[in-house]
Amino acid sequence: MKHAPPRPPGSPAVLIKTLLIDDERIAHAELRRLLAAHPEIEIVGEARNGDEALELIAKNSPDLLFLDIQMPGMTGFDLLGQLDEPPQVIFTTAFDQHAVQAFEASAIDYLMKPVAPARLAAALQKIRQSSTSLPRLDQVFVRDSERCWLVQLADIVLLESEGNYTRLFFAHEKPLIPRSLAQLEERLDPAVFFRASRQHIVNLKAVERVDPGVADNLIASVKGGHKIEMSRRQSARLREILSL
Amino acid sequence: MSASAPHDFAHESRGWRSAYWICQVVGWGSYVTVGLAMVPADARAQPAVIGGYVLFFFYSIALTHALRALIRRRQWLSVAPGRTALRLIGAVAAVGTIQAALIVLVQAIWTWTPPFAAGPRFAILMWFNTTAASAFWITVYTGITSLQRTRRARLHAVALELGMREARLQSLEAQVNPHFLFNCLNSVRGLIVENPPRAQDMVTRLANILRHNLVRRADATEPLADQIAVITDYLELESVRFEERLRTRIEIDPVTVGCRVPWMLLQTLVENAIKHGIAHLPAGGEIVVQSRLLQGTLEITVENSGSLGPSPADSTQIGLANLRERLRLLNGSTATLDLVALAPNRVRATARLPHDPTLLNSQNNPPPPS
Numbered sequence: 001m002k003h004a005p006p007r008p009p010g011s012p013a014v015l016i017k018t019l020l021i022d023d024e025r026i027a028h029a030e031l032r033r034l035l036a037a038h039p040e041i042e043i044v045g046e047a048r049n050g051d052e053a054l055e056l057i058a059k060n061s062p063d064l065l066f067l068d069i070q071m072p073g074m075t076g077f078d079l080l081g082q083l084d085e086p087p088q089v090i091f092t093t094a095f096d097q098h099a100v101q102a103f104e105a106s107a108i109d110y111l112m113k114p115v116a117p118a119r120l121a122a123a124l125q126k127i128r129q130s131s132t133s134l135p136r137l138d139q140v141f142v143r144d145s146e147r148c149w150l151v152q153l154a155d156i157v158l159l160e161s162e163g164n165y166t167r168l169f170f171a172h173e174k175p176l177i178p179r180s181l182a183q184l185e186e187r188l189d190p191a192v193f194f195r196a197s198r199q200h201i202v203n204l205k206a207v208e209r210v211d212p213g214v215a216d217n218l219i220a221s222v223k224g225g226h227k228i229e230m231s232r233r234q235s236a237r238l239r240e241i242l243s244l
Numbered sequence: 245m246s247a248s249a250p251h252d253f254a255h256e257s258r259g260w261r262s263a264y265w266i267c268q269v270v271g272w273g274s275y276v277t278v279g280l281a282m283v284p285a286d287a288r289a290q291p292a293v294i295g296g297y298v299l300f301f302f303y304s305i306a307l308t309h310a311l312r313a314l315i316r317r318r319q320w321l322s323v324a325p326g327r328t329a330l331r332l333i334g335a336v337a338a339v340g341t342i343q344a345a346l347i348v349l350v351q352a353i354w355t356w357t358p359p360f361a362a363g364p365r366f367a368i369l370m371w372f373n374t375t376a377a378s379a380f381w382i383t384v385y386t387g388i389t390s391l392q393r394t395r396r397a398r399l400h401a402v403a404l405e406l407g408m409r410e411a412r413l414q415s416l417e418a419q420v421n422p423h424f425l426f427n428c429l430n431s432v433r434g435l436i437v438e439n440p441p442r443a444q445d446m447v448t449r450l451a452n453i454l455r456h457n458l459v460r461r462a463d464a465t466e467p468l469a470d471q472i473a474v475i476t477d478y479l480e481l482e483s484v485r486f487e488e489r490l491r492t493r494i495e496i497d498p499v500t501v502g503c504r505v506p507w508m509l510l511q512t513l514v515e516n517a518i519k520h521g522i523a524h525l526p527a528g529g530e531i532v533v534q535s536r537l538l539q540g541t542l543e544i545t546v547e548n549s550g551s552l553g554p555s556p557a558d559s560t561q562i563g564l565a566n567l568r569e570r571l572r573l574l575n576g577s578t579a580t581l582d583l584v585a586l587a588p589n590r591v592r593a594t595a596r597l598p599h600d601p602t603l604l605n606s607q608n609n610p611p612p613p614s
Contacts, residue, residue, distance in 0.1 A: 030434035
């Protein structure tokens with residue numbers, strides 16, 4: 001575990017606090033050298049395994065992780081799955097066909113080792129865009145059997161409980177994640193996410209229409225063609241919220 | 245391609261079979277038609293003549309079909325051409341004779357007259373006629389068959405070549421672990437700045453390994469000494485990556501270095517020890533490689549820190565299975581490969597091979613029949 005040297009004079013005002021996580025010392029040194037060309041990157045620490053990384057993340061709350069996938073004890077995926085509020089991530093991997101497949105469809109970036117400087121610059125450019133255009137939003141790391149995503153909570157239109165698991169609906173995806181709906185509800189902004197029923201939480205910004213159903217119950221039509229029938233109590237609550 | 249080849253063959257042979265029957269019917273049918281046309285009109289009206297021709301049509305097909313079955317069962321067309329020609333001439337004479345005899349017999353029975361009442365001239369004429377017809381039949385049959393054989397042989401050769409190319413590609417992948425290769429290259433990139441002499445040394449060792457693994461070889465075995473050289477380079481490269489996390493010990497009995505062992509044996513075991521042992525341990529561990537001769541058996545062991553655990557369904561199992569299969573092909577049941585947990589945090593792979601100098605020093609020897 002190493003700590004960053006003091007910030008050099010003349011560095012840019014907006015620094016991206018970055019943590020390097022890799023089990024190989026030489027890989028750290030190599031990445032550090034590559035990142036020297038990017039003064040906005042402030043390396044706040046280096047971790048050699050998942051446990052060290054968890055400790056450093058708690059201590060330094062970095063904005064960005066360079067995360068190796070293959071590590072002893074805990075893989076990069078395992079580590080990310082343990083974080084309640086994962087920062088931005090750039091995965092690094094030597095050769096991992098499955099991992100690459102997992103990234104192809106998602107917003108998460110990855111670099112193949114040895115890292116090409118141009119490819120690194122492109123990945124950082126993406127990070128800069130997403131972190132300057134809007135304030136960093138809460139996101140959740142989602143890994144389905146074959147693919148993975150770093151999902152902005154605001155992009156989720158609907159959460160559906162399936163026992164101890166929850167299915168998330170966003171874009172055209174609907175992966176199942178190993179967390180209960182109640183666990184997720186704690187992290188969600190109650191002004192945006194509304195508990196519509198025992199099974200469902202809907203993103204109010206994604207509700208396209210609300211129709212009356214049987215009795216006093218309401219039926220919410222959510223983006224993507226989902227129709228959620230609400231209980232009488234929740235219907236009353238929604239009326240209250242919407243009338244405000 | 246290799247998967248669809250059998251289907252192509254089956255499809256093709258169905259095509260050949262119907263072509264064969266069409267040729268039979270059309271061939272003998274036209275022979276009979278021409279023969280009937282040449283018979284004087286008044287004779288043609290006789291039921292004995294027409295009936296004789298119709299019967300001739302059927303038993304000719306039956307006879308030549310039986311001849312075809314004989315040719316195929318005895319594989320006449322696969323043996324030396326000289327002997328085949330003699331057999332075919334004999335077969336043609338036999339078929340022609342039987343046909344002529346049947347013609348004479350059928351006519352005698354039908355008209356109820358003694359067989360050679362009109363003298364032998366008719367029978368001799370018929371014999372020449374039918375023998376010529378069956379000679380024609382055999383010529384066409386062997387011609388088409390050899391054409392078909394050539395086509396098949398060419399198709400087979402293509403399928404074989406494709407299969408071999410595929411196998412070679414697969415083995416390329418198995419021979420260089422890409423994860424190892426790219427991690428190595430990443431370390432080299434780092435060391436070029438940090439420690440140039442070490443980077444140079446790494447490149448040389450990596451070249452040694454690639455040369456050993458990628459060069460195509462005719463023999464399935466190699467001296468143990470060669471494999472020790474490879475794993476020494478391999479472990480040296482891995483210790484650049486793992487640094488203090490990897491400790492190694494190699495204890496080779498000098499009398500074993502000349503023993504021939506299946507290609508990649510030691511490397512597969514050591515790679516597994518890293519991949520499933522050391523790489524999973526944050527604090528790292530030790531790898532011990534040993535070889536010795538015990539009562540005529542060469543014993544090679546690779547011990548590593550780590551646990552057997554539930555092995556992920558990836559290339560290891562395939563790697564070990566391949567290795568076992570190669571051991572079996574080379575040495576029969578006398579060679580074994582075991583993977584056991586010595587302790588909760590220690591795993592040992594043991595390969596045992598019969599140390600028969602005549603067997604181990606020869607190349608590509610099949611196992612002796614047991």
